[in-house]
């Protein structure tokens with residue numbers, strides 16, 4: 001069996017370092033808002049090319065708190081991709097604003113500046129593009145659009161740690177960018193964690209206050225806050241994962257390049273297109289196939305585990321059904337056709353070769 005993901009293998013590859021970090025934190029007696037978090041925040045900010053990073057409890061909170069400190073709320077509209085993980089929309093919902101869906105650009109899984117521009121109304125205050133599957137979503141053009149129209153750009157970079165557009169890191173284009181360190185992400189904790197990066201020191205300060213009960217000094221509450229902190233153990237482990245991230249992302253790029261080369265010619269299968277200027281980090285490697293369900297079943301029979309990201313556009317789920325278009329959308333079609341192959345540092349060359357051989361056999365059989 002070739003597993004889609006193997007988080008135990010990620011731990012075991014560097015178990016000594018993670019265990020030593022565990023001992024260090026346990027012996028320190030500090031669990032919350034201590035030196036490990038401060039060090040991780042500095043290291044992650046540098047990695048993203050932004051002056052500030054603020055650790056929070058998870059990726060959803062990173063996005064929600066970003067909207068809140070930017071003053072987005074009731075009565076405001078925020079443009080979001082129809083085709084994304086539901087957290088993007090839930091963050092907007094939790095801020096009190098209204099998510100407004102935008103369809104992917106033709107030939108892409110991502111929204112682009114043109115599609116977003118067409119969805120702007122007098123109530124639009126912010127744009128929250130997602131660098132889906134680890135590929136930047138037209139960030140330079142979207143940043144220019146936002147500057148021109150007076151909109152706030154908040155990147156959902158939860159799948160794009162280290163992805164580049166014109167050599168610039170995902171997360172460095174917006175006023176704010178939210179990252180998730182959910183275990184399965186390219187940079188994953190061993191539990192829940194997230195962060196916001198920003199160039200703006202005032203927004204960074206507001207985030208530090210908001211994540212900790214509106215407080216920067218003990219029992220001094222300057223504003224309304226929540227409890228959403230990135231704890232010391234996760235921060236210590238994330239510092240190690242961050243050191244490994246360039247090599248892990250490089251391995252993903254190698255595997256993706258191999259898939260791109262070896263699967264490009266197959267009947268009935270479309271390999272992902274990478275937009276100009278982009279260096280994705282391949283959080284997911286996603287094929288399109290009109291006979292997706294048959295492809296997935298046949299690959300399972302060959303011992304290849306695959307997943308579907310995502311089975312439906314967000315507006316087809318009950319909480320947002322009122323926003324669903326009456327007719328079949330581009331996102332509906334994409335969701336019916338996508339299939340994610342195993343990718344990640346847990347895979348050997350031999351396993352990647354096995355995936356390719358299986359996909360080739362199955363595609364020929366299905367033609």
Ligand SMILES: *Cc1c(COP(=O)(O)O)cnc(C)c1O
Nearest residue numbers: 058059060085087088158180182
């Ligand atoms: C994972 C993810 C999130 C949410 O992150 P959590 O840490 O699970 O809260 C948000 N947006 C996208 C696109 C994601 O993939």
